[in-house]
Amino acid sequence: MHIPFCKSRCSYCDFVSYTDFSHVESYFNCLNKEIEMWSKLLGKQKIDTVYIGGGTPSDVPIEYISKLLKNVEKRFHLVDPEITVEINPNFSRFADLKNLGINRLSIGLQAADDTVLKAVSRRHSVYDFRKAYEGASAYFDNVNIDFIIGLPQESRQTITRNLELVEQYRPKHVSVYILEIHTENAIVSQIDQDNTAIHHEIFVNELERLGYERYEISNFSLPGYRCKHNLKYWHNDDYVGIGVSAGGHVKSKRYVNVSNLHRYIEMINSGEFAFEYFHENSSFEELRETLFMSLRLCDGVEIRRLKKLSPKMNVYRLIEMFPGQLIFDRNRLKISKSGMDFSCTLLSEIIDKDTLLRVTGGE
Ligand code: SF4
Known part of the structure; x- marks a missing residue:
C-alpha cells in the first residue's frame, strides 16, 4: 500500500510523493475503497504479508494507518502475517504501531553521516536515527535499515560509519541500494560512479563479514529474517498493490495504477480501478x-x-x-x-x- 506523502522532499527523490497534505483524507478513503474493490473481486483471500510503504507512511496521522489495517483485516483472511511499515527516523510512536499489529519496521536512514544526509536534504540526523532505533527496539525485534550508496559527500569514512552503526545495532535486515536517478535532477552531476562501485563493494563484503547473508542483490539479513513480503515480488508470486503508482501481479495479470494523485482519487471515486497499465501475461x-x-x-x-x-x-x-x-x-x-x-x-x-x-x- 503506497502512502505518497512526505513532509519534505529529498533532493534525489525519484518517487511519486507529495508534500501537500491537503488530500490525505480523501486519498485514504480511496485506499479503503480500493481494498474493498479487490476483496469483492478476489473474495476473502488468505494474506500473510502486508507492506505499507511510501513516500513516508509515518508522516501521516497513525489513525489513517490503523483504519487501513482494520479494513484489510475485515476483508481478507490474515494468516500469521508479517506487517511492515516504513518510517522516517523522526518518528517516535512505536507503542502505537505495535498495538496496530505491525511487527516489522523499515527505517530509512540512507547514510550514517550528517554531511551526507544534509547534502540530499534529508530531514533527520544520525542522532534522530539513533533515538528512533533505540525507541523502536523496545517494541520491535524485526527492523530493517535502508542505506543508499552513491550519495553526494559519500567517502570511505562515511561508508565505515554505516558499517560501525550496523555492527553496533545488528538490525535483523539491511537493504543497500545504489542511487539511481531516472529523471532530470541536479544531484546527478555530483555522483561519482567509480567510487560508488568501490563503496558498494566494501559495504557488501563487510556486511557479509558481519554475518549478514546477501539473499538478494540489494538485501541482507541475519538467519531467519529475510523479508517475507519482498520475497513475493522476487518469486513472482501474486500480490495486490494499492494506491497511486502501486503495481500488482494477480493470476498472471500485471497492472500498475496511475501515478497522479488526483487522477487516482477521481477514478477510484467513480468506482473503477485506477489502472494505467493492465496486461494479461502469456x-x-x-x-x-x-x-x-x-x-x-x-x-x-x-x-x-x-x-x-x-x-x-x-x-x-x-x-x-x-x-x-x-x-x-x-x-x-x-x-x-x-x-x-x-x-x-x-x-x-x-x-x-x-x-x-x-x-x-x-x-
Ligand atoms: S522520503 Fe523517500 S519518497 Fe519521500 S521525498 Fe525522500 S526519497 Fe522521496
Missing part, C-alpha cells in the same frame, strides 16, 4: 518475469517452476550461453557469486527475447 511473459525477478535471489529459481511455464525450456543451453555467470545447483538455476556484481546487465541479457526464444524452442 506463459512466455511469465517466464521472462519469473527469471528476471527470481535470479535476483541467491537461491535462484526452481527448474520445475521454469518447466511449468515453458515445458520445452532447455536450462542447460541457457547456462552455456552465460558461462561462469549462471549455474545449476540442486535443481535450481542461480546467478553465480561473480555474476551478482553484474546482475543488472546480466539479467537484461538473460531475459532478452531472442535469447529466451532460443532456449524455449520458440514457445
Whole structure:
C-alpha cells in the first residue's frame, strides 16, 4: 500500500510523493475503497504479508494507518502475517504501531553521516536515527535499515560509519541500494560512479563479514529474517498493490495504477480501478518475469517452476550461453557469486527475447 506523502522532499527523490497534505483524507478513503474493490473481486483471500510503504507512511496521522489495517483485516483472511511499515527516523510512536499489529519496521536512514544526509536534504540526523532505533527496539525485534550508496559527500569514512552503526545495532535486515536517478535532477552531476562501485563493494563484503547473508542483490539479513513480503515480488508470486503508482501481479495479470494523485482519487471515486497499465501475461511473459525477478535471489529459481511455464525450456543451453555467470545447483538455476556484481546487465541479457526464444524452442 503506497502512502505518497512526505513532509519534505529529498533532493534525489525519484518517487511519486507529495508534500501537500491537503488530500490525505480523501486519498485514504480511496485506499479503503480500493481494498474493498479487490476483496469483492478476489473474495476473502488468505494474506500473510502486508507492506505499507511510501513516500513516508509515518508522516501521516497513525489513525489513517490503523483504519487501513482494520479494513484489510475485515476483508481478507490474515494468516500469521508479517506487517511492515516504513518510517522516517523522526518518528517516535512505536507503542502505537505495535498495538496496530505491525511487527516489522523499515527505517530509512540512507547514510550514517550528517554531511551526507544534509547534502540530499534529508530531514533527520544520525542522532534522530539513533533515538528512533533505540525507541523502536523496545517494541520491535524485526527492523530493517535502508542505506543508499552513491550519495553526494559519500567517502570511505562515511561508508565505515554505516558499517560501525550496523555492527553496533545488528538490525535483523539491511537493504543497500545504489542511487539511481531516472529523471532530470541536479544531484546527478555530483555522483561519482567509480567510487560508488568501490563503496558498494566494501559495504557488501563487510556486511557479509558481519554475518549478514546477501539473499538478494540489494538485501541482507541475519538467519531467519529475510523479508517475507519482498520475497513475493522476487518469486513472482501474486500480490495486490494499492494506491497511486502501486503495481500488482494477480493470476498472471500485471497492472500498475496511475501515478497522479488526483487522477487516482477521481477514478477510484467513480468506482473503477485506477489502472494505467493492465496486461494479461502469456506463459512466455511469465517466464521472462519469473527469471528476471527470481535470479535476483541467491537461491535462484526452481527448474520445475521454469518447466511449468515453458515445458520445452532447455536450462542447460541457457547456462552455456552465460558461462561462469549462471549455474545449476540442486535443481535450481542461480546467478553465480561473480555474476551478482553484474546482475543488472546480466539479467537484461538473460531475459532478452531472442535469447529466451532460443532456449524455449520458440514457445
Ligand atoms: S522520503 Fe523517500 S519518497 Fe519521500 S521525498 Fe525522500 S526519497 Fe522521496
